[in-house]
Amino acid sequence: MATWLCYAVGYVFITSGVIKLIDTDFRAAFYSFGIPSHQTTLLLVALVEIGCGALIACGMYVRKATIPLIVIMIGALYFSKLPYLVNEGILTFLFQSRLDIVMIILLLQLYKHVPGKKF
Numbered sequence: 001m002a003t004w005l006c007y008a009v010g011y012v013f014i015t016s017g018v019i020k021l022i023d024t025d026f027r028a029a030f031y032s033f034g035i036p037s038h039q040t041t042l043l044l045v046a047l048v049e050i051g052c053g054a055l056i057a058c059g060m061y062v063r064k065a066t067i068p069l070i071v072i073m074i075g076a077l078y079f080s081k082l083p084y085l086v087n088e089g090i091l092t093f094l095f096q097s098r099l100d101i102v103m104i105i106l107l108l109q110l111y112k113h114v115p116g117k118k119f
Contacts (some may be wrong), residue, residue: 008058017049033079062116
């Protein structure tokens with residue numbers, strides 16, 4: 001069961017990181033969030049998502065790989081989903097943040113239950 005969970009979580013983060021590198025809409029989104037050095041931050045987030053997602057998918061250093069991804073997911077909630085709560089209400093916020101919340105829960109479960117193999 002843990003192996004399939006690692007595959008699923010790794011898949012989500014690898015594809016998310018790759019899309020951030022090739023889709024120009026993410027540059028505009030990061031700029032609109034008011035993040036300093038938005039292009040560098042976007043590149044760093046994408047590379048961390050790809051690298052940590054690959055480690056999790058391979059079942060290696062799972063605990064260590066989940067920590068930066070949890071930080072990224074909390075940042076995603078804060079910068080991209082919290083405005084929904086403020087501007088459009090709780091239901092819109094809950095709908096828009098559903099994947100982020102599920103990924104945080106799955107990352108916490110991986111951290112707690114899957115230590116991961118070492119090289």
